[in-house]
Amino acid sequence: MAEIITDKLCHVYSKDTPFEKTAIRDISLTIPQGQLAALIGHTGSGKSTFIQHLNALLQPTTGRVLLDGEDINRDKYARRDVKWKVGLVFQYPEYQLFEETVYRDIAFGPSNMKLSKDEIDERVREAAAFTGVDEALFERSPLELSGGQKRRIAIAGVIAMRPEVLILDEPTAGLDPAGRTQILDNIFRYREKSGATVLIVSHSMDDVARFAERIIVFDDGGIAMDGTPDEVFSRSQKLVEIGLNVPKAAELALALRRRNIPLPESVFTHEQLLDALLKAREGKAC
């Protein structure tokens, strides 16, 4: 069980100084157990701030965060324990690697949990397998590996804690297309095996359109839209208004519709576009 509820969450940075800045306001969301949700929004819309509340790294200025019905900020032990249940992978996580060997870096989380040596070993190998980190790399220094490899190791370091909720802040930023697909596939494999709830912050509409069950759109610290990809991408006008783009396939479908090719509103992945086009041609043929 791992259901996250936020209740009128607000966060103000540098309160009572000239630099005061309300980063998020009145965020009330329920993310049910096992959901694969995507969080999108333009730069500075408060996505990173929001997700850092979900494992009690940031405390709300007002409002609450509930994990399975209990306030995660109720005391300092709860604030600590929630870190094992809600795994958070930061933007550019490769900058957090510090151990002498890859193995020990992945083991950092589990060893903070005070697990037995065997248990740690099992989890490290399991996490490495999920993220496609070759065991041959275990004794290498993480600092001498490539950016993509470092990223996987950092993600493995969080997965090794076997979180029930996995949150990733732009896990594919700065990777090539092949690297992006692999990282996302690794994450989905973990979700399938563990049944974890997954929340991914992303700037890539094409990725989001392909995988998400639910899309939450942030705009200027608040929720602008929240729904299935169908619901969100059928309001492409609004997306454009708040400075986001729509998936390539949806853009293309829009352009074709303007040229009187009858395509349904709910086209936003390449596969759907292909199907819709084939159907439209059949319709014309007879």
Add this chain to the structure above:
Amino acid sequence: MLKDITLGQYFPGNTVAHKLDPRTKIILVIVYIVALFQANGWIGYAVVTAVTAACMALSKIKPSNMFKGIRPMLVIIVLTAALNIFYTQGTPVRPGWIITWEGIARAVQMVLRIVLLISGTFLLTYTTSPIALTDGLELLMNPLKKLKVPVHEMTIMMSMALRFIPTLISETDKIMSAQKARGADFETGSLVQRAKALLPILVPLFVSAFKRADELAVAMESRCYHGGEGRTRMKQLRMQTRDYIALALGAVFLAVMFVLKRYAL
């Protein structure tokens, strides 16, 4: 939590105090410190306090922000007060007590001196951006170049350090958060455990700091930076009427303090 360090922080604004030439402000702070150390009687302290309060009002700094700057020095202030109260000879407050009236007076004056010293110098950093500050310093120290003092190198190092302190702080914050998300604990445990807990922060921090330094050097070289020789400024500093007025007021202030000292007021 690291962001709470306001020591030497710049608060942007549009007051006269912000608009003064940085050179004027640096000179005035020196004048202020000299003047403060002339105070040896209640009237003297009253004058300096009034001047400080006026300057704070002029620069529209909230007293609460000022106190935040003083807080790190609280231990020193309390210690100074205690030492002065207990170790000054004179008439006891009550017969048999070691606390004397003279001790209390001295303690109050010493605390005032420290608080005023901090407030005065903070006024400079609160109202002057780091860049303006180092520019002002460089121009003021220009004559030293004749003595082969590497003024430009010193000030460019200083402005770079100042420029990167916030970056490093936010980077430290980020790395700390990332390690906390993996269950690292920086707040509890024995001293040894806490020192060990710093390793996961220091290693990534140094790695990225060195990388950043490298990149900065390359970026500067590719923009043809070759030291201070023949370098001109985009924003030339020019003394205005208000600067001369401020300097004149500073001179009057200093003169008043010298006179007060002469008569031990």
